[in-house]
Amino acid sequence: MRSFPPARPGPRRCRRRGRRVPVAVPAAAPMSRAGGDGTVALERAGAETVKRAVELDLASRFQESLVCYQEGIDLLLQVVKATKDEAKKHRYRQKISEYMTRAEDIKKHIEKEKQDGKYHKQIRIEENATGFGYEKLFQEYLSEIVSEVWVEDPYIRHVHQLYNFLRFCELLVKGPCKVKTIHLLTSYDEGSGRSQQISGLEEIQQSLRNYGVTLNIAFSSSIHDREIRFNNGWMIKIGRGLDYFKKPQGRFSIGYCDFDLRPCHETTVDVFHTKHTKKM
Template identity: 85%
Template structure:
């Protein structure tokens, strides 16, 4: 999360989180920095509440005011970029990095207005890729979005896994139906781009698609169930906001 990478020496959580917020802000990674500012401000408010010394309280209030002002400015900037259809943020996931479950990557872009999702990924063919897609669907069903329709565009497995691909996707489709969600699956022999679109205007492109996690070392290793603990392959996540997502 926000304190990732702050391992040089122990620091109070509020200090570490706000320091990370400033670093992300300076690197123009505004969406991430906003989340860290909000977390850091909340932690600092708790410190303020527990402080008795009036001088320290005044210092904390001043700091909180400064951070809130910057967070509000970033929020307005992001909103303006969204309105203009110009928003673009890039997140680089490093080799063996952890903390990048689907919830962490997508949570900032999912809200109650999301009812329809488009997934374009040419490689939903093997068992672990079906599980990746299933986990992604589970995240959508859990909310806070109100997803009713998921569109999957992938490539057809022409090899020995042909029937496995058909059966696995059909099973996911029937399971989603129990939750009131329709899964539409279509195939393309020419698909090569990987992107995910939500009908609230957010578009996320991941270099490796949903398949950016490394194979766990064993079935009883940390990270086998919790993807936040699963090491990742190096990849890049590009986030855009458009006024209208294409519905194809």
């Protein structure tokens, strides 16, 4: 028999960063894994996913918890569709209803934090970790209403850093956002590579123009912070800026083209949501 996360009668409350926020842990009755209807693997995956959702929920990692709830619900809905046992269908639907209710509560809580300007999510990238390409970090924040982006990064200087910025721009061009303007604030290359830096940025600027995107470039000798802001209110701060990938072993090595396969330096990513994104 497979059991889903245990129930608590009604919501309980936990303290998070000095605030009291609701954390309801939904219940489930044991469900059988047996049967010849081919639902065993789906049931196992669904149970493990919602179990992880509840664990993240209790740890106040609400954004990650919400993703797990949504994935778990989708798996359980597939089980309901494939199950012929009406009693079992009823139990699944009951649990799905409870998980959907909790997911909606989390959505409302996250939305309130966003409106209050208090949303904060932190991602720790370990040394040599892979799977952290730009899509992984930025895609979920690039909604269709994003039309303007600000990039503050002092290290868009050397060739590989210019390629980093180019790949980030490619992500913006692919959508689903409709970016029209990108503002880049960086610092000059202090060595002999300044002309190469300028020509590289101008080439990116011209290429973006072909896609209807304007790139505004500014330089500062005192810039230190690294952050990326979207005009939908999301702000992402990366300890190493866009340059958190390790140098590939060679031009024909795995990870040279696909950043998801490129080992990373250790760094921290902080995601915030503010009511208004400041202008440079």
